[in-house]
Amino acid sequence: MDAKTTSEEREQCIVRWLDMIQEDAAEIYMLGDIFDYWFEYKMVIPKGYPRLFGKLRALRDANIPIYFFTGNHDMWMFDYFEKEFDIPIYRKPITKNFNDKIFFLGHGDGLGPGDHGYKFIKKVFANKFCQWLFARIHPNLGMGIMEYWSRKSRLGNKEAKHFLGGEKEWLAIYANKKLDTDDIDYFIFGHRHLPIDYTLKNNKSRYINLGEWMHYNSYAVFDGNELKIKFFENEAGQIANS
Numbered sequence: 001m002d003a004k005t006t007s008e009e010r011e012q013c014i015v016r017w018l019d020m021i022q023e024d025a026a027e028i029y030m031l032g033d034i035f036d037y038w039f040e041y042k043m044v045i046p047k048g049y050p051r052l053f054g055k056l057r058a059l060r061d062a063n064i065p066i067y068f069f070t071g072n073h074d075m076w077m078f079d080y081f082e083k084e085f086d087i088p089i090y091r092k093p094i095t096k097n098f099n100d101k102i103f104f105l106g107h108g109d110g111l112g113p114g115d116h117g118y119k120f121i122k123k124v125f126a127n128k129f130c131q132w133l134f135a136r137i138h139p140n141l142g143m144g145i146m147e148y149w150s151r152k153s154r155l156g157n158k159e160a161k162h163f164l165g166g167e168k169e170w171l172a173i174y175a176n177k178k179l180d181t182d183d184i185d186y187f188i189f190g191h192r193h194l195p196i197d198y199t200l201k202n203n204k205s206r207y208i209n210l211g212e213w214m215h216y217n218s219y220a221v222f223d224g225n226e227l228k229i230k231f232f233e234n235e236a237g238q239i240a241n242s
Contacts, residue, residue, distance in 0.1 A: 018055050032070055033072065041135055069089075104187045108209075114170055172207045179202055187200075189209050190209065194212075
């Protein structure tokens with residue numbers, strides 16, 4: 001599928017998807033990197049996203065719970081979503097039980113082996129004093145810096161655009177190791193930006209990556225019994241490791 005070239009096109013597509021799932025969704029989990037870059041000043045937020053924000057508010061007004069996990073592109077999100085949309089923000093993975101199935105949910109950045117440079121940068125970005133210092137920069141300059149950093153991050157991303165196999169995929173390695181101490185049915189992440197459905201070493205648990213909305217329009221649905229990756233307005237969509 002060709003990548004959507006503008007943020008507006010992607011936003012419109014996501015809103016159409018939210019319209020479609022509204023009647024059936026019991027809960028919605030957004031696992032990070034929803035925004036390309038984000039810094040939330042005390043009195044200023046990034047401009048744009050009117051359709052998405054309006055739809056999220058409408059979903060909450062309809063009493064559909066929504067949960068937002070920060071990713072590496074939107075980790076500097078503070079309390080705007082909580083105050084304006086009644087959407088809680090999670091900065092670390094959580095465990096949930098749905099119909100006696102245990103879900104481990106998170107963005108996935110910084111988990112597993114390797115990626116030491118990013119793990120160091122994440123500690124700097126998560127430092128409250130560093131956040132305070134950045135907030136002292138005028139928003140025009142600050143958001144310009146964020147946009148440049150985000151663009152450089154995408155261009156410098158050396159992760160393969162295909163599934164590397166269970167022995168090389170960091171999040172699959174992390175999930176397999178966690179199974180040594182925790183009984184998890186589904187590990188669900190978003191950081192890898194590929195739609196992945198991989199059965200782990202116990203031949204029961206699965207590592208699921210949700211993919212992204214530039215090329216795949218992929219998401220996951222749990223119907224109370226089974227979890228599946230699906231594609232919206234993308235008939236050619238395929239799971240990366242299938």
